[in-house]
Amino acid sequence: MANYDVIIIGAGPGGYVSAIRCAQLGLKTAVVEGRDTLGGTCLNVGCIPSKALLHATHLLHEAEHNFAGMGLKGKSPSVDWKQMLTYKDEVIGQNTGGIEFLFKKNKIDWIKGWASIPAAGKVQVGDDTHEAKNIVIASGSVPASIPGVEIDEKLVVSSTGALELPKIPKKMVVIGAGVIGLELGSVYARLGAEVTVVEYMDAVCPGMDKDVQRSFKRILEKQGLSFIMGAAVQGVETSKTKAKVTYQPKAGGEAETLDADVVLVATGRKPYAEGLGLDALGVKMTERGQIGTDAHWATSVKGIYAIGDVIEGPMLAHKAEDEGMAVAEVIAGKHGHVNYGVIPGVVYTTPEVATVGQTEDALKAEGRKVKTGKFMFMGNARAKAVGQAEGGFVKIIADAETDRILGAAIIGPSAGDMIHELCVAMEFGASAEDVALTCHAHPTYSEAVREAALACGDGPIHS
Numbered sequence: 001m002a003n004y005d006v007i008i009i010g011a012g013p014g015g016y017v018s019a020i021r022c023a024q025l026g027l028k029t030a031v032v033e034g035r036d037t038l039g040g041t042c043l044n045v046g047c048i049p050s051k052a053l054l055h056a057t058h059l060l061h062e063a064e065h066n067f068a069g070m071g072l073k074g075k076s077p078s079v080d081w082k083q084m085l086t087y088k089d090e091v092i093g094q095n096t097g098g099i100e101f102l103f104k105k106n107k108i109d110w111i112k113g114w115a116s117i118p119a120a121g122k123v124q125v126g127d128d129t130h131e132a133k134n135i136v137i138a139s140g141s142v143p144a145s146i147p148g149v150e151i152d153e154k155l156v157v158s159s160t161g162a163l164e165l166p167k168i169p170k171k172m173v174v175i176g177a178g179v180i181g182l183e184l185g186s187v188y189a190r191l192g193a194e195v196t197v198v199e200y201m202d203a204v205c206p207g208m209d210k211d212v213q214r215s216f217k218r219i220l221e222k223q224g225l226s227f228i229m230g231a232a233v234q235g236v237e238t239s240k241t242k243a244k245v246t247y248q249p250k251a252g253g254e255a256e257t258l259d260a261d262v263v264l265v266a267t268g269r270k271p272y273a274e275g276l277g278l279d280a281l282g283v284k285m286t287e288r289g290q291i292g293t294d295a296h297w298a299t300s301v302k303g304i305y306a307i308g309d310v311i312e313g314p315m316l317a318h319k320a321e322d323e324g325m326a327v328a329e330v331i332a333g334k335h336g337h338v339n340y341g342v343i344p345g346v347v348y349t350t351p352e353v354a355t356v357g358q359t360e361d362a363l364k365a366e367g368r369k370v371k372t373g374k375f376m377f378m379g380n381a382r383a384k385a386v387g388q389a390e391g392g393f394v395k396i397i398a399d400a401e402t403d404r405i406l407g408a409a410i411i412g413p414s415a416g417d418m419i420h421e422l423c424v425a426m427e428f429g430a431s432a433e434d435v436a437l438t439c440h441a442h443p444t445y446s447e448a449v450r451e452a453a454l455a456c457g458d459g460p461i462h463s
């Protein structure tokens, strides 16, 4: 079998990006992928299909609720669910096909099948053993459930099942108010389902600042989602066509039940390293079942690296991609680097919610002296023009003495794109004043970022 400089296991955002960078750096590269298409969780059953459905249902929501007010009269579109799923599948196909094209362009071999590592330097796929000077494990993650809840992908579905339901449920219970639960819950609420989100914690999206969580939840409630917070789901019973969710309020009292046509289990994901043979190789794992790595993504076995969802850190496609590029540079003898302090997180609801860096709550809990600048989108002309000014804001958290930006959160139109201005600012160690002194085009949503930066100093103009 062929000898490679690098064999990468898994063609998700971590693996495929790493392969392209390896090839660009002159390394002979192959990727082993067991799925029928490239792109991993993200392109096949994650980021991309969810955003296709979010886009289509957002347009439906606009037509139903906001068109008439803008003078666009007429019947709202009816939903052809089968066609919407076809649209989603076409979007997946365009993207996964695009990666195949990039592999050919960069002369990367796709070894089809499931890999194991019989020894350092060897990758087994079916009956073939391939040799590689370096192996990068990018085997990703899979949905995780909670005790008492068994996913059957029919009545009780993971995100994967929720992306291809045979019909739109009348009643959906979402277990977990994290990013995936809120995005897919929004999709079905916009399609007319009665969506109830049950969450163990007292706030949505754990890890965000409390004011962001509160505003976000309020906005989603206005859109028709219901929330049961502080409730521990104890089990889901299913009959032929219905499910019953039992939960115990944390505050005490009797256990309660909710009926549903479909239950979406969105309680997180777990790292996936099945079948690789890591035990036998002696690769050290973390307590949470992730592959342990050092600061250069090297595992405890020489020549074997790991990146993406299968290692520590936020389970995000762009985090996996950055690690993919960086590990390629390390293998090529260069200096790969990922700044874990500046990895944005985005919820692609309407409005979007985007965060980066540290939160005000966490910094204050550490005893740091910080100041915040907040600007409501109600003061932003562009957001008003598109009917997305209500409830959202930009918040910048800066060091009280140096004015250096430490974190930011945006709830508003295109927040997922706007956050990058603040990511770049943070990468360059900018102060809030640096952003405030930067001319921003009018009328843009980004003016709200500048106003929030001004709010860290002498004050914003439009509030």
Ligand SMILES: Cc1cc2nc3c(=O)[nH]c(=O)nc-3n(C[C@H](O)[C@H](O)[C@H](O)COP(=O)(O)OP(=O)(O)OC[C@H]3O[C@@H](n4cnc5c(N)ncnc54)[C@H](O)[C@@H]3O)c2cc1C
Pocket (backbone or CB within 6 Å): 009, 010, 011, 012, 013, 014, 015, 032, 033, 034, 035, 039, 040, 041, 042, 043, 045, 046, 047, 048, 050, 113, 114, 115, 116, 138, 139, 140, 141, 159, 160, 180, 272, 274, 275, 276, 307, 308, 309, 310, 315, 316, 317, 318, 319, 320, 348
């Ligand atoms: C519904 C949903 C929505 C999401 N939305 C977003 C989003 O908007 N933005 C964002 O940043 N992240 C999002 N994510 C998370 C994102 O998909 C993951 O963080 C990302 O895919 C991780 O990339 P990865 O390369 O580490 O692994 P994965 O994408 O999981 O890819 C791993 C690949 O390895 C393959 N593999 C595993 N073991 C083997 C083996 N032994 N042999 C061969 N192949 C193997 C698998 O088949 C898989 O294709 C979402 C996830 C879900 C489920």
